[in-house]
Amino acid sequence: MDFFIGWIVFSILVGVYADTKGRSGVGFILLSLILSPLFGFIIALIVSPIKSNVVVRRELKECKYCEELIEKDDLFCRYCGKEQTQKAQPIKSDELKERLYH
Ligand SMILES: [Zn+2]
Known part of the structure; x- marks a missing residue:
């Protein structure tokens, strides 16, 4: 038993x-x-x-207006709704991990 x-x-x-x-x-x-x-x-x-795996596959960038993480290809920030220009910098993977796991 x-x-x-x-x-x-x-x-x-x-x-x-x-x-x-x-x-x-x-x-x-x-x-x-x-x-x-x-x-x-x-x-x-x-x-x-x-x-x-999802995190690795997705490319994120930081909204330059509100600094939230959004998809690299998003035209508009889903947090503040501001239009994204090509100048937004992709985030380095180290920095991304730090932001996601804290
Ligand atoms: Zn934003």
């Missing part, structure tokens, strides 16, 4: 872990319950986090 409780608890932990990486927590819980928590954990470990 303890074995099954452990199985379920670890499956849920795998789901929670997968969720922190932007993956489907429920999906990983089911995967772990059906196959094994260890298998689910290994899959959760090797999949790349979704959130950081």
